[in-house]
Amino acid sequence: xxxSLKTEKFMIVAVAEESRGGAHARQWxxxxxxxxxxxxxxxxxxADLYGMVNVPQAVWIDQTGRIVRPPETAGSTDHFRLMDPAxxxxxxxxxxxxxxxRSAYLDAVREWVLTGSHALPADAAxxxxxxxxxxxALAQAHFRLGVWLRRHGxxxxxxxxxxxxxxxxxxxWNIWRQAADLDEVGxxxxxxxxxxxxxxxxxPYYPPPSIHRHGRV
Amino acid sequence: xxxxxxxxxxxxxxxxxxxxxxxxxxxxxxxxWTLKPEGMCQADLCVPLPAxxxxxxxxxxxxxxxxxxxxxxxxxxxxxxxxxAGADERNAALAGLIxxxxxxxxxxxxxxxxxxxxxxxxxxxxxxxx
Numbered sequence: 001x002x003x004s005l006k007t008e009k010f011m012i013v014a015v016a017e018e019s020r021g022g023a024h025a026r027q028w029x030x031x032x033x034x035x036x037x038x039x040x041x042x043x044x045x046x047a048d049l050y051g052m053v054n055v056p057q058a059v060w061i062d063q064t065g066r067i068v069r070p071p072e073t074a075g076s077t078d079h080f081r082l083m084d085p086a087x088x089x090x091x092x093x094x095x096x097x098x099x100x101x102r103s104a105y106l107d108a109v110r111e112w113v114l115t116g117s118h119a120l121p122a123d124a125a126x127x128x129x130x131x132x133x134x135x136x137a138l139a140q141a142h143f144r145l146g147v148w149l150r151r152h153g154x155x156x157x158x159x160x161x162x163x164x165x166x167x168x169x170x171x172x173w174n175i176w177r178q179a180a181d182l183d184e185v186g187x188x189x190x191x192x193x194x195x196x197x198x199x200x201x202x203x204p205y206y207p208p209p210s211i212h213r214h215g216r217v
Numbered sequence: 218x219x220x221x222x223x224x225x226x227x228x229x230x231x232x233x234x235x236x237x238x239x240x241x242x243x244x245x246x247x248x249x250w251t252l253k254p255e256g257m258c259q260a261d262l263c264v265p266l267p268a269x270x271x272x273x274x275x276x277x278x279x280x281x282x283x284x285x286x287x288x289x290x291x292x293x294x295x296x297x298x299x300x301x302a303g304a305d306e307r308n309a310a311l312a313g314l315i316x317x318x319x320x321x322x323x324x325x326x327x328x329x330x331x332x333x334x335x336x337x338x339x340x341x342x343x344x345x346x347x
Contacts, residue, residue, distance in 0.1 A: 009337045013329075015321065017345045022324050024346050029324055037329055039321040046343055049317040051307070058342035061316040065335050070311075074342050113338055125314055132307040134288075141288040141301030144222055148297060157292055174345075181347035188347035 001106050002036050009063060010113045012036035015046045017055055019147045019178050043147055047174050048140045051130030054173040054206065060112060060119065068112075068119035070129045072209035075105040081197060081205065101208070108211045118211050139169035143178075150182055159183065173205070221247040221278075222299045237291070237298050238275040248278065248300060257281055316341070 002012050014036060016025035022040040029038045046052065050059055050071050058074035061067055079098040083090050090098070111117040120128065142165035149158030162179035169175055176196065177188035187193075197205055219232035230243040241252040250257040256265035257276075264285065270277040278300070279289045287303035310317050316339070320330040331339070 010340070011334050011337045012340045012342065013331065013334070015341070015343045017343050018347075022322070022326075026324060028344075028346060037323065039323055039329055041321050041343075045319055045321065046341070048302070049307070049310075049319060050341075051311065052343055055343045055345045058340060059316065061331075061334075061339040061341055063336050063338055065316050065332060067311070067314045067316050109340055113340075122314060126312055129308075129311045132304045132311075134286075134304045137301055137304040137307065138288040138290070141290045141299045144301065145290050145292065145297065145299045148220075148222060148299075149292060152297075154292070161290065174343075177347050178345070185347075 005113050008113050015039045015041045017041050017044045017174055043144055051132055053171050067125055073206040075102040076206045077101045078205050135168045139165040143175055220297045224302055237279040239278050244276045244278050
């Protein structure tokens with residue numbers, strides 16, 4: 001997408017919410033050979049500032065520095081929940097639907113860059129902002145401390161603060177999954193993760209963005 | 218010595234074992250708030266410091282921070298403290314619709330600041346290997 005928009009005054013800022021640091025993000029960043037910004041966010045600062053709860057989420061910012069679309073799921077869908085656990089594959093029709101949703105989202109971004117479409121006016125953008133509660137603010141403080149303690153060799157106490165962060169901000173998949181990954185690489189996609197996803201029931205893991213494009217989302 | 222983590226980064230301060238009582242200089246370095254006769258001040262805003270929060274040339278920064286309605290957490294040894302952003306603070310910043318600024322490093326460790334991109338539309342996205 002970025003290549004096709006290179007002549008526009010447009011930049012992608014891809015932030016890795018990666019408390020293990022750049023080494024863990026390196027292979028994907030190098031693979032991408034991106035000409036856009038690829039940044040490492042060990043403290044999940046961006047998620048904290050913008051009220052993000054999952055990856056991938058994106059915010060659209062206009063050329064004056066204003067938020068024109070608050071945090072939204074950036075192209076991913078809940079089709080992964082339909083995966084066959086035995087074969088770990090997705091039926092072709094679900095794969096197609098998933099790909100179509102991703103393409104539609106990226107097309108919407110392109111339309112915004114080229115024509116300004118899909119940018120929300122101020123009132124609508126404000127209404128769509130996430131609401132930070134005192135519990136969420138406290139959760140972010142515990143997360144910051146937990147990550148710091150782990151980074152400095154105190155996993156026991158660090159994990160207690162990460163668990164408290166998750167307890168205070170249960171909607172944050174970033175907090176829960178990062179804590180799981182710090183405990184053990186891969187754990188963020190393991191058994192406990194799938195149980196937590198199942199516990200959502202009808203609630204979406206990836207709420208779809210409300211972008212209207214010629215009748216398609 | 219103690220470490221204080223805030224929105225602006227990490228500061229090493231000389232702390233006492235009971236709570237986060239800092240000298241005015243350390244408090245200013247760690248929080249960006251300066252002690253004046255009117256109280257603790259940041260830019261044009263001053264917040265009176267209650268009598269119990271100042272003693273023997275030190276300021277109870279934890280009490281001050283909580284007075285601002287902001288979260289304070291610390292480790293068991295009282296050696297590492299987080300003075301967190303308050304919910305009101307975060308909501309007010311977002312409601313103004315100016316994208317909150319930040320500086321983060323790339324893989325080479327070179328820092329990049331979001332606001333340097335003014336004049337461009339920006340697609341700010343997050344991802345993770347986990």
